[in-house]
Amino acid sequence: YPTLPITMPILFSQELPIYTLLVLLVLPLYYLYSRASCRSNNPAVLPTNWPILHMLPSLVANLHNLHDYFTLVLARSGHSFRAHGPPGTGMRLFVTRDPANVRHIFTTNYTNFPKGAEFAAIFDIMSGSIFTIDGEPARRQRTKIKSVLSSPWLVARMEAGCRDKVENSLLPLFTHMASTGTPFNVQELMSRFMFDMATIPLFGVDPGLLSWDMPPMDAAVAMDTIMEVAFFRVMMPSSCWKLMRWLNIGTERKLQVAHKVLGEFVREMLERRKINTCRLGNAEEQEGVDIRSCFINDPDYADDDLAHAMIISYMLAARDTVGTTLTWVFYNLAKNPSIVSIIRNELSPIASHKVASGAGAMLIFEPDETKSLVYLRAVLYETLRLYPPAPLERKMVAGNDIMPSGHEVHTGDTIFISLYSMGRMEGVWGNDCLDYNPDRWIVNDGNNLRYVPSHKFLAFNSGPRMCLGKDIAIMQMKTIIASTLWNFDVQLMEGQSIQPKPSCILEMKNGLIVKLNKRVI
């Protein structure tokens, strides 16, 4: 990778000795804690309140399994707890999974809990885009994006695009893997697939990551890096990562490189888009060509940096979430053959009216055909309950407030909402909350989906900032899962250690290695 010159002005020179001391203290403690937790099967449960550093060492020591750690602590602390870091760092955390608090934060008193300036700094590559802003600017951007994502031409194009990619790229590749008996990393394949699926409607260009020769996927890896480094930034006092950025070391150095790689990718796509649209009769600036065309003539989005931030935001929203969820779906289905049988039974009436077509005479399920399938949707919701792709939400407190749980929060506090932990609450989901069981979503003899309010099932967020891509995501996931499961059996390779990666996206740390067998129907 190329290295970047240091262009940051010296912002923290007066405080430098304090930050240096902090890093020097934290690193040895992190080392000791990591060693201790590797040796012990019984890691510390509650954050220890150390002198000077307070609870920072406990958080740092548990970064590698933070979601399970939060789940444990939240279960033992009545669903909410406080944590604080060293004095002067501004690290005052309130961590919760209490649905009543969630409703208060996301809906009832929503304006008092913005994302805030710190969040925008953490996700600086998306600065100015909907993911990092609050208030009226966010409302305006949301209205625009909502109208684009729900426009019939785009929905039709995304449905057709997904179906074509499944037929012409995914199933032929799966057939090849099955016929050669090659084990492969399905997480990487889903990441390639969704990278293409996100890029095509955005620029009208297919980067072709999902192809037989498995081309380099630098931009996709750069996106993973951004989410991993953001996770570190989210959990650290901001002075710590800002010092590392200033020194251009460690994760911050990796991040600079990732930003550069993504910048180059966006520039290349915009160039290729220009060539394509010129070929189509100079339609580059006509609305309805692709998502990008809907913003080109709008003066609100004339700024190049904002356009760049919005492109990256869209790529992260549309690729990471769906690709990650699909990997967890395949993992859980491979472990539960009886659930796979129920899905196939639900697909049977549709399949009986179809004629196999395409490579290896396989059945493809159209997005329209799977729309009404209740059990398949229950499988998706059950996966999103236990493995929400965005496992942790972060909010700021704008003014002093009292939570429904009785906890006081103060101006400037940071709130973490553990979605991962919310899906594992006995009080909401029952004693079998840790079991993967899509039936919990089914009511009325299998004909309807159980309604669970979004402040209890937060995977797509709640309140005025709900996800704008939910329908598109469900359509894509149903098309991919139906077509894969009808044509193939998915087999997990033995001996894998399945655990989430420390990242803002709940990817698997070591990927997921599977083997496919072509079904004889």
Ligand code: HEM
């Ligand atoms: C399994 C799939 C998905 C899940 C679980 C999901 C989840 C979420 C969550 C939790 C948020 C709130 C993020 C935050 O503000 O911190 C969000 C926002 C958003 N999502 Fe999704 N998402 C998914 C797929 C998609 C797709 C495919 C698109 C686009 C095609 C999309 C577009 C958006 C947009 C534009 C927002 C911003 C809404 C706002 O801030 O007002 N999402 N999503």
